[in-house]
Amino acid sequence: xxxxxxxxxxxxxxxxxxxxxxxxxxxxxxxxxxxxxxxxxxxxxxxxxxxxxxxxxxxxxxxxxxxxxxxxxxxxxxxxxxxxxxxxxxxxxxxxxxxxxxxxxxxxxxxxxxxxxxxxxxxxxxxxxxxxxxxxxxxxxxxxxxxxxxxxxxxxxxxxxxxxxxxxxxxxxxxxxxxxxxxxxxxxxxxxxxxxxxx
Numbered sequence: 001x002x003x004x005x006x007x008x009x010x011x012x013x014x015x016x017x018x019x020x021x022x023x024x025x026x027x028x029x030x031x032x033x034x035x036x037x038x039x040x041x042x043x044x045x046x047x048x049x050x051x052x053x054x055x056x057x058x059x060x061x062x063x064x065x066x067x068x069x070x071x072x073x074x075x076x077x078x079x080x081x082x083x084x085x086x087x088x089x090x091x092x093x094x095x096x097x098x099x100x101x102x103x104x105x106x107x108x109x110x111x112x113x114x115x116x117x118x119x120x121x122x123x124x125x126x127x128x129x130x131x132x133x134x135x136x137x138x139x140x141x142x143x144x145x146x147x148x149x150x151x152x153x154x155x156x157x158x159x160x161x162x163x164x165x166x167x168x169x170x171x172x173x174x175x176x177x178x179x180x181x182x183x184x185x186x187x188x189x190x191x192x193x194x195x196x197x198x199x
Contacts, residue, residue, distance in 0.1 A: 052199075056195075057195040062162065094112055110184055128148070132186065134186070139191070
């Protein structure tokens with residue numbers, strides 16, 4: 001088993017790390033992700049799947065899923081171990097809370113920071129948003145998806161769900177991936193970002 005620190009690998013993709021709410025930015029991010037999955041040096045795909053891979057399947061870009069959220073910093077949180085798809089425990093700290101509206105409904109999610117990853121200069125302002133929604137198992141990966149974020153300057157943050165991507169274990173069970181915590185389950189249909197991987 002590739003007992004790696006999965007969030008480092010995911011962060012190296014830089015998929016949607018800097019949020020920009022535009023159709024062009026979302027499509028550019030999707031193109032970049034496809035190139036990384038097609039490259040044997042950066043792909044999480046199995047060797048068998050690499051031979052037939054042409055493109056990931058994405059929901060059409062829809063800017064209603066790119067939201068400006070209210071950001072609340074939670075500075076006194078203690079590190080904890082987030083469950084993963086294997087016995088490994090991934091260490092995170094809750095960095096803050098975001099609240100936003102989609103389709104007229106209010107939502108709140110926790111965002112996290114990896115104490116280990118934040119020690120690296122290039123990822124010192126990297127934040128991790130794992131989430132589940134009502135498309136899981138019905139169009140998107142059943143285990144939930146991730147969005148990369150950057151520490152905001154003020155009290156708002158842009159979240160582009162068009163840049164939501166699957167954990168590596170959606171493609172290859174050799175990887176160990178953080179499982180979105182229960183409080184990050186959205187009572188909403190987020191038809192944006194990467195769909196379930198179909199071989």
